[in-house]
Amino acid sequence: GDSVTQMEGPVTLSEEAFLTINCTYTATGYPSLFWYVQYPGEGLQLLLKATKADDKGSNKGFEATYRKETTSFHLEKGSVQVSDSAVYFCALTLNNAGNMLTFGGGTRLMVKP
């Protein structure tokens, strides 16, 4: 079946460090890909998305590029802040799956001042 695999956390970085959180997927069709973020004590919120190969999603300094050849959608940020500390979820949906999302296991990011 369809699945999403993320690197295990926690990822601990110092402020202004470069961030990469890896995400790879397996899917029977051509998925749309998403990153959601969950700040402490809150629900998930959409961070960015990409709907076709080579698309780049971006928001709040975060970027991710849809790589069909490597079935990946890695999340990157050039300079993290303490306020970026959260859990990040990679997810996909397929055109034949209605509105259902398949989530990865989540990666906790901790940014220290």
Place this chain on the structure above:
Amino acid sequence: DVKVTQSSRYLVKRTGEKVFLECVQDMDHENMFWYRQDPGLGLRLIYFSYDVKMKEKGDIPEGYSVSREKKERFSLILESASTNQTSMYLCASSLWTRSPSEETQYFGPGTRLLVL
């Protein structure tokens, strides 16, 4: 502002009790979802609903049921709570879109349920 609310942030119940988790959205969304969130497993879909009185099983429906009598409200029911249902439960809603690539789900803050 988009709002999904859940009836409780924390809940403690005993094994065998019937448990109701309520979710309300104020965005007139057609779709509503119930997930459980467990460390390392991410979010797993329990049930979802495309419309009033309609429901579809997700990946892990066993031990759960749902009710959607009004468009804005989606209830998750644990008929007889068990300790393996201790988890964080998240409700979400989304607008119906012709293209799933336009899907954006809005989440509530979650209910942390402990079953003793």
